[in-house]
Amino acid sequence: MSGNGYAVIGGFLELLRFGAASIAVVLGLRTLCFSSSASQSRLENRSYLSALLAYLLLGLALASWIVLYLLLDSFVPESPGAMCIYGVTRIGDGSPGLTGWLPTLIAAVQVMKPVQVFVAGAVVVLYWLYRRAGTPSLRPRFVTALLLLGILSLGDVVAETTYLLVPKRDVAINTGCCSPAAAEAHTTQPVGTADAHWLPPVYFACHLLMVGLLWSGGRSTEMSAAAPWLIVALAASAVTLYVAARFLVDIAAPVLLHLPYHHCLYDLVGTVKESAVAIGLLLWGTFCVGWACVAGWCGRSPDTQAFLAPEIQRFWTWAWMGYLGSSAMFAVDLWLA
Amino acid sequence: MAGVTRQRFWLTLILGGLTVVGLPILGTWCRRHRLPRCDLDGAPIEPIYAVQIVDAGGVKHEFCCILCAEFWLKQQTAASREVRVTDEVSGQPITADDAYFVRSATFTNQATGNRVHTFQERRDAEQHAHDHFGHLLEGPERPFSTDLPAEPLPSARRALRSMRM
Numbered sequence: 001m002s003g004n005g006y007a008v009i010g011g012f013l014e015l016l017r018f019g020a021a022s023i024a025v026v027l028g029l030r031t032l033c034f035s036s037s038a039s040q041s042r043l044e045n046r047s048y049l050s051a052l053l054a055y056l057l058l059g060l061a062l063a064s065w066i067v068l069y070l071l072l073d074s075f076v077p078e079s080p081g082a083m084c085i086y087g088v089t090r091i092g093d094g095s096p097g098l099t100g101w102l103p104t105l106i107a108a109v110q111v112m113k114p115v116q117v118f119v120a121g122a123v124v125v126l127y128w129l130y131r132r133a134g135t136p137s138l139r140p141r142f143v144t145a146l147l148l149l150g151i152l153s154l155g156d157v158v159a160e161t162t163y164l165l166v167p168k169r170d171v172a173i174n175t176g177c178c179s180p181a182a183a184e185a186h187t188t189q190p191v192g193t194a195d196a197h198w199l200p201p202v203y204f205a206c207h208l209l210m211v212g213l214l215w216s217g218g219r220s221t222e223m224s225a226a227a228p229w230l231i232v233a234l235a236a237s238a239v240t241l242y243v244a245a246r247f248l249v250d251i252a253a254p255v256l257l258h259l260p261y262h263h264c265l266y267d268l269v270g271t272v273k274e275s276a277v278a279i280g281l282l283l284w285g286t287f288c289v290g291w292a293c294v295a296g297w298c299g300r301s302p303d304t305q306a307f308l309a310p311e312i313q314r315f316w317t318w319a320w321m322g323y324l325g326s327s328a329m330f331a332v333d334l335w336l337a
Numbered sequence: 338m339a340g341v342t343r344q345r346f347w348l349t350l351i352l353g354g355l356t357v358v359g360l361p362i363l364g365t366w367c368r369r370h371r372l373p374r375c376d377l378d379g380a381p382i383e384p385i386y387a388v389q390i391v392d393a394g395g396v397k398h399e400f401c402c403i404l405c406a407e408f409w410l411k412q413q414t415a416a417s418r419e420v421r422v423t424d425e426v427s428g429q430p431i432t433a434d435d436a437y438f439v440r441s442a443t444f445t446n447q448a449t450g451n452r453v454h455t456f457q458e459r460r461d462a463e464q465h466a467h468d469h470f471g472h473l474l475e476g477p478e479r480p481f482s483t484d485l486p487a488e489p490l491p492s493a494r495r496a497l498r499s500m501r502m
Contacts, residue, residue, distance in 0.1 A: 018374070058431070080447045081447035081450070082412075082447075082448065083378060083380055083446055083448035083449075087448060117472065210457065257379055258373075258376075259376065259378065259379050261377055261378075261412065262377065262378055262379055267379060271368070271379070272364060272368070273364055274360040274361055274363070274364040277360055297491040321353065325353060325356075325357045328358070329357045329359040329360060329361055332357070332358055332361040332362065333361040333364070333365070336361060336362065
């Protein structure tokens with residue numbers, strides 16, 4: 001294990017997350033499997049502990065997400081041949097044994113981080129609804145979500161700890177920079193060629209469409225919680241996320257970095273610092289749409305009928321603000337570049 | 338009550354607007370004094386390995402190594418006016434046509450895997466080739482002599498690894 005400061009902080013966070021996730025799994029299993037033998041007051045008390053665990057796991061997931069990238073960035077000077085985080089993620093590529101699994105492990109950890117934050121947020125949303133309803137009808141759903149969060153967190157802890165423990169020194173990197181890697185794969189394109197033309201208008205159109213859609217959803221009580229509306233919003237949000245990802249890699253990175261052949265998201269965030277805020281706003285908007293759908297689908301019960309629509313409306317409002325903020329920041333950045 | 342809500346809405350709007358407009362302006366302002374970096378991958382340029390290409394429009398492009406410069410050149414549709422490389426002994430820029438190139442076991446840039454070194458004098462090139470297990474590049478092997486890059490990075494890596502084994 002590397003002895004740098006971020007590795008130590010990361011290791012400490014893993015310990016905390018392992019403890020909290022283990023308790024969440026045990027608590028979830030006990031509540032779901034042995035609820036008939038427990039009294040209502042005991043189950044009620046357990047729900048407070050469950051909520052505290054959900055908040056704790058949400059905070060830890062967010063912290064470990066940020067620390068992961070600071071940690072990978074701190075590995076760059078320690079890894080000969082790595083130009084940026086991309087190079088660090090390629091350490092062990094093609095190597096035999098456990099070292100050869102390092103790229104797969106780090107890719108899995110990078111995917112699991114946002115998924116965990118989303119699931120932790122969904123648990124908190126279900127807890128709010130459960131608390132406001134004042135009846136036990138939503139408790140099994142809330143506890144099931146907590147159990148899922150615990151399992152996901154444990155999986156992430158195992159993967160990240162393994163990544164930290166596998167020695168990375170003296171491991172050769174085939175490609176430490178994404179530009180030559182893309183050159184070898186013949187995939188790189190300068191800005192303004194081939195299919196890149198359609199991306200900027202589609203990116204801004206998708207964002208404006210999302211803002212309009214969610215703004216109108218946030219103003220209409222009947223429409224906001226309707227099932228077809230939730231499906232449309234979720235599908236539109238998924239398309240927007242895909243278009244935004246393509247836009248960031250193929251347009252924003254080369255233009256803002258002033259490197260026409262450099263399609264690297266890691267370098268974009270590392271060099272154009274404010275793009276981290278814009279990407280955060282995009283994810284916030286996407287997560288809010290997802291959480292609204294969780295509330296609409298998993299939080300629906302006769303006890304939540306009275307206040308479900310206003311709660312979902314609040315998520316629509318937060319979501320359009322995120323989309324608008326993100327696209328506005330990239331528009332200003334591209335205009336100044 | 339309605340007045341307070343409206344006031345809060347406008348305050349949020351103004352603060353949010355200032356943030357989304359102000360941060361990019363501040364970021365761009367902070368980045369205006371950038372050190373010389375490679376026009377292909379953004380890596381800092383070591384002065385003794387710098388390569389400069391003057392394109393058809395007369396615009397100068399700086400690169401951190403020969404591989405980056407060749408890759409960039411390959412993407413251009415119009416022929417370049419001039420390619421200048423740096424003599425590793427004196428640090429002086431020389432035209433690519435007058436330079437001696439040596440591919441040795443020593444990397445100039447670990448990230449791209451470039452192992453081609455540049456010299457103004459033939460004896461310096463031969464000395465480097467002798468000291469660093471390399472050979473002088475001649476004919477079509479010379480960088481910037483064909484449209485294709487001399488050697489893509491990953492294969493160079495693999496070759497070096499097999500040499501060590």
